[in-house]
Amino acid sequence: MKMKDDEYKKAQALGDDQWVPRVRSFHTRVVYGLCFIAAVCSIALWGFKCYRLDLNSLGEGTNSPPVFGPKKLTPEELREHLAEIDRGLKAFLNSSKPFTKFGPPVMNWDKTRADAIRRSTNSSNGVNPKPRIMLITSSHPKKCENKQGDQMLLKSIKNKMDYCRLHGIELYYNMDHIDEDMTSWWVKTFLTHMLMKQHPEIDWFWWMDSDAIFTDMTFELPLHKYEKYNMVMHGWDDAVYDKRSWLGLNAGVFLIRNCQWSMDFLHAWAPMSPKGKIRDGAGEFLTKALPDRGKGEADDQSGIVYLMITDRERWGSKIFLENSYYFQGYWRVLTDKFEEMMAKYKPGLYGDDRWPFVTHFCGCEFCCGSINPEYTRDQCLVHMERAINFADNQVIGRYGFRHKSLKTPEVSPKSNNHVQKNQTSNSMAAESKKA
Incomplete structure (x- = not known):
């Protein structure tokens, strides 16, 4: 998806x-x-x-091109079309059991958070503070269906632990079955809301699916780009606003600011999530609003696109769709090129197809190996191993080791030339960042 x-x-x-x-x-x-x-x-x-x-x-001005769908609509017709769908969805959700999973809506959160930060000695408050980030990820508590799945999950969390350790980021790893209704994609909303309330000292929460791997262990988020925004995802403005495509962004990796806007956004997003009648019914409205979406229960990604196009001023204006680097990159166009990247480029400088920041195994699952009929389980597992070892080389290289090849966990000592070259490249990367 x-x-x-x-x-x-x-x-x-x-x-x-x-x-x-x-x-x-x-x-x-x-x-x-x-x-x-x-x-x-x-x-x-x-x-x-x-x-x-x-x-x-693209799509920023009032003279946007006609929207693609069952028929082309003028901007005025489109606004009425979406408003009618929005009224229908709100009436449907109001007629259902009220959404109470988060408790009552959080009010005055910015002031509550500011007070908590002043009282705390463990926050980013101070002279030239570095924003505090907490990375959140989750996996199913049950044993994986295939023998390699549990090992891949272990390697995935180790990859995230390494990145967080190197960059001073806190990590929350969930393996609990928290709520029987908010399963699958929607667990991220529950966890993010829960942690946001319990950790007012954290500035940004960073959700990553378990099948997303850091492949540049030096690259850091350019947070200065997002000063005016409260949420960041990989995507394209024209795909969301002009095409109304549910594939216009990817919700498997997102960054969300700890603020009142985010509390309100989560409360607007999550009511589509309870499985069963509510999730199925909400899915029908999402399909009406998004022309390229097939039938099926409401998913998290379609829910975000829906909120952005039905109320762009409130939600869309605060969401930054990043495509200047791989906030998350599609594995099938990246993993075969890792050797070429190592020969030509260095980590920490690009984050794009020259050395991807995050490689996301969309269509694969660590536990079952493959959920997309286009791929085999072995394909997914082989390329996951390559991505993990590609990233791990950047960690163990600091200690004078490297993998014998990207397909094996076996390592060997690096020659003195390699060690010196690695130290030089790391120094150059650090100097480039300072500049």
């Missing part, structure tokens, strides 16, 4: 209405055929150019 960069590129190259004319003669068929080919090529060229532009700048 997660965002795939290559799928998005393909989607942009297609028009939503592929009109094939009814023909009456050979000459008519030829003319119509040539016109059709020219139209498809024009659309493909337009899509390619749009993708090469700064996608953050």
Whole structure:
């Protein structure tokens, strides 16, 4: 269900209405055929150019292009269409059992948090403070279905522990079955809300799915870019606002600020989550609002896109869709290139396809090995191992070791030349950051 960069590129190259004319003669068929080919090529060229532009700048103005869907709507028609859906969803949720999983809505949280920080000696309050971050991740409490699954989960959490240790980030790892209704994707809302209330001293909470791996252990979040925002995810503005695509962002990795806005956002997002009648019913409204979403129960990613397009001023204006580096990168376009990256580039400088910050195994699951029919279990496990060892080389390299190859956990001592080269590259990366 997660965002795939290559799928998005393909989607942009297609028009939503592929009109094939009814023909009456050979000459008519030829003319119509040539016109059709020219139209498809024009659309493909337009899509390619749009993708090469700064996608953050698209869809910002009032003169946005018509929205793709079952039919094209003017901006006024679209606003009414979404407003009608929103009224229907709110009426449905109000007629159901009230959402009480979070307790009563949190009020005056910014003041409560400021008071708690003043009383605390364990916060970022001070001269030139470094923002405090807590990384949250979770896995199923039961034993995995395949033999390698539990080992992969162990390696995944070790990868996150290494990154957090190197960057002074706190880590919360959940293995509990907290609520029987808020399962699957939706556990992240419950955990984030719970930890936000219990840790007012934390500035940012960073959710990562268990199948997301740090592959640049030196790169740090450019928090200065997000000063005016309260939430960060990988995505594209035009895909969300112009296309209303549920694949316009990826909710498997997100950063959310500890503030009143975030409390309100979680309270608006989570009521779609209780499994059963509510989640199924909310899914029907999400499918009406998002043209490329199939039928099915409400998912977390569609829920975020829905909130952004139905109330852009309140929610969308505070959500930053990051695509200048891999806040999370799709594994199928990255893992085969790790050796090339090691030969040409260094960690800590790019975060993009030259050395990805985070590699996300969308479509794979550590416990079952594969949930997408396009991949086999062995494919997922082999490439997960490669990503984990690629990252681990950056950790054990500090102590003079490296993996014999990315496909094996076996390590060997690095030569003095390699050690010296690694120390030099780390110094260069540090100097580049300071500059």
